Amino acid sequence: MIEVNNVFKSFDKPVLKGVSTTFETGKTNLIIGQSGSGKTVLMKSVVGIHSVDSGHILYDGRDITQMKRKERILLRREVGMLFQGSALFDSMTILENVMFPLEMFSYDSLEERRKRAIFCLERVELGHALDLYPSEISGGMQKRAAIARAIVLNPKYLFCDEPNSGLDPKTSLLIDRLIQEITHEFNITTIVNTHDMNSVMEIGENIVFINKGEKAWTGTKDDIFTSECEPLNDFVFASNLYKELRKAHAFFVSKKKD
Amino acid sequence: MNAIEKVGTYSMLMVRTFAIPDRWRMFFRQYVNEIQKQGLDSLAITVIISMFIGAVITIQMVLNTANPLLPDYATGLAVRDTLLLEFSSSILCLILAGKVGSSISSEIGTMRITEQIDALDIMGINSANYLIMPKVTAFMTVIPCLVIASMFFGIFGGYCMAYFTDIITVHQYVYGIQFMFNPFFITYSVIKGVVFAFIIASIASYYGYTVKGGSLEVGKASTDAVVNSSVIILLANVMLTKLMLS
Numbered sequence: 268m269i270e271v272n273n274v275f276k277s278f279d280k281p282v283l284k285g286v287s288t289t290f291e292t293g294k295t296n297l298i299i300g301q302s303g304s305g306k307t308v309l310m311k312s313v314v315g316i317h318s319v320d321s322g323h324i325l326y327d328g329r330d331i332t333q334m335k336r337k338e339r340i341l342l343r344r345e346v347g348m349l350f351q352g353s354a355l356f357d358s359m360t361i362l363e364n365v366m367f368p369l370e371m372f373s374y375d376s377l378e379e380r381r382k383r384a385i386f387c388l389e390r391v392e393l394g395h396a397l398d399l400y401p402s403e404i405s406g407g408m409q410k411r412a413a414i415a416r417a418i419v420l421n422p423k424y425l426f427c428d429e430p431n432s433g434l435d436p437k438t439s440l441l442i443d444r445l446i447q448e449i450t451h452e453f454n455i456t457t458i459v460n461t462h463d464m465n466s467v468m469e470i471g472e473n474i475v476f477i478n479k480g481e482k483a484w485t486g487t488k489d490d491i492f493t494s495e496c497e498p499l500n501d502f503v504f505a506s507n508l509y510k511e512l513r514k515a516h517a518f519f520v521s522k523k524k525d
Numbered sequence: 526m527n528a529i530e531k532v533g534t535y536s537m538l539m540v541r542t543f544a545i546p547d548r549w550r551m552f553f554r555q556y557v558n559e560i561q562k563q564g565l566d567s568l569a570i571t572v573i574i575s576m577f578i579g580a581v582i583t584i585q586m587v588l589n590t591a592n593p594l595l596p597d598y599a600t601g602l603a604v605r606d607t608l609l610l611e612f613s614s615s616i617l618c619l620i621l622a623g624k625v626g627s628s629i630s631s632e633i634g635t636m637r638i639t640e641q642i643d644a645l646d647i648m649g650i651n652s653a654n655y656l657i658m659p660k661v662t663a664f665m666t667v668i669p670c671l672v673i674a675s676m677f678f679g680i681f682g683g684y685c686m687a688y689f690t691d692i693i694t695v696h697q698y699v700y701g702i703q704f705m706f707n708p709f710f711i712t713y714s715v716i717k718g719v720v721f722a723f724i725i726a727s728i729a730s731y732y733g734y735t736v737k738g739g740s741l742e743v744g745k746a747s748t749d750a751v752v753n754s755s756v757i758i759l760l761a762n763v764m765l766t767k768l769m770l771s
């Protein structure tokens with residue numbers, strides 16, 4: 268479980284204005300909100316790439332904002348992160364990318380490191396692309412390779428920044444489901460940034476809605492249709508499709524009551 | 526950012542860079558890679574430029590010393606000293622600042638904007654140490670070879686001029702390049718080269734590492750890296766020359 272307590276962060280202008288929330292273990296926790304609302308900054312503050320101006324961030328009780336550099340580096344070994352643009356190392360093959368964290372931190376033999384990397388790549392169904400370079404595979408495959416790299420050290424915490432930006436709906440769905448499966452399979456605390464309503468409805472087990480740098484709403488995907496939160500409704504029901512869905516939902520709910 | 530801030534962040538980055546690597550095995554792998562990338566790939570351009578410059582200086586010197594009062598060996602001596610003292614260290618490094626410096630800063634800058642550096646940091650790796658130290662140390666290792674290759678091929682370029690044309694005889698040239706030879710000039714050039722290599726690689730890394738924004742900024746960073754490292758090389762050249770030769 269990760270607890271965020273009253274976190275403030277500004278660059279030239281304030282970006283996070285006192286965010287408090289809880290991300291639960293074994294669930295896919297979603298941070299949703301418009302582009303530019305501060306989702307990435309929140310995530311990077313939680314993992315410690317950005318240092319916060321004030322507030323506390325607790326990883327199962329351990330406060331990362333109070334840690335020394337050394338302790339923070341140790342904590343990072345428990346963290347996996349999937350970046351918006353995959354962030355695979357272009358000079359390495361897919362297998363080398365996934366083996367990289369092991370090369371840095373594991374004292375297993377080369378054979379065991381290879382086995383572990385291939386196991387993770389097969390878990391994301393990339394067993395056939397070991398020797399290709401990131402530039403030679405599609406965006407969806409890059410995302411999957413990045414997931415394999417993020418989980419290769421058995422992280423306790425997994426962060427995904429817009430895992431399906433730039434992917435077609437079907438591939439997006441595959442990636443979302445993969446993240447959810449991995450979360451349940453290994454009981455990880457997973458945090459996903461997204462502005463994609465399809466993901467929200469697919470894997471939204473615990474949703475935090477960020478609006479202009481503040482937490483405006485929190486709940487599950489089933490709570491969304493009945494939310495009274497004005498900015499959330501503006502965000503979720505922006506498209507005609509979701510407007511229709513809300514009408515249908517309201518209709519069924521009233522039918523059930525009758 | 527003003528200049529003082531820049532010097533500050535540069536120094537802090539260098540402190541982070543020169544730490545004990547997380548894994549020596551990974552450091553050596555990167556180091557060997559960089560030697561290959563910066564050293565061997567710069568060898569061809571070094572050889573070509575040096576030969577042509579050696580040939581051109583020879584022609585110029587023959588023309589400039591076409592005076593009966595000047596001895597025969599003047600041409601060879603002037604060619605040798607120009608190469609040994611300045612060309613094969615300072616000018617070569619200015620040229621390599623363009624080649625190696627811009628490639629280092631655009632490589633690291635691209636890694637920055639595509640979040641590859643963040644990915645390293647998240648893994649708990651000292652990204653500055655992992656990325657920059659092998660580049661800087663590798664370039665400092667190969668530069669003596671490049672400097673010496675440049676001297677050799679520069680003088681060889683002049684020799685070819687003497688051999689294939691009749692502006693100067695081979696005998697005169699060879700006598701000239703041996704006349705009053707001071708081996709310290711080679712040491713002096715190599716030391717300068719090593720210092721310049723550090724300047725080029727570390728400044729280029731600094732500009733790449735601190736890129737913010739997109740590909741436009743990466744291009745700007747590599748231009749800035751080349752311009753600034755060239756200026757600093759010229760300043761360092763004056764200081765080193767004063768220190769070592771006078």
Ligand SMILES: Nc1ncnc2c1ncn2[C@@H]1O[C@H](COP(=O)(O)OP(=O)(O)O)[C@@H](O)[C@H]1O
Binds near residue numbers: 300304308
């Ligand atoms: N490194 C940075 N330096 C300055 N401003 C930043 C930085 N990162 C993000 N911002 C600003 O913070 C705001 C929120 O950005 P971000 O968290 O990336 O939004 P999103 O919700 O789309 O992920 C934006 O206005 C952006 O300009």
Ligand SMILES: [Mg+2]
Binds near residue numbers: 306307351429
């Ligand atoms: Mg973002």
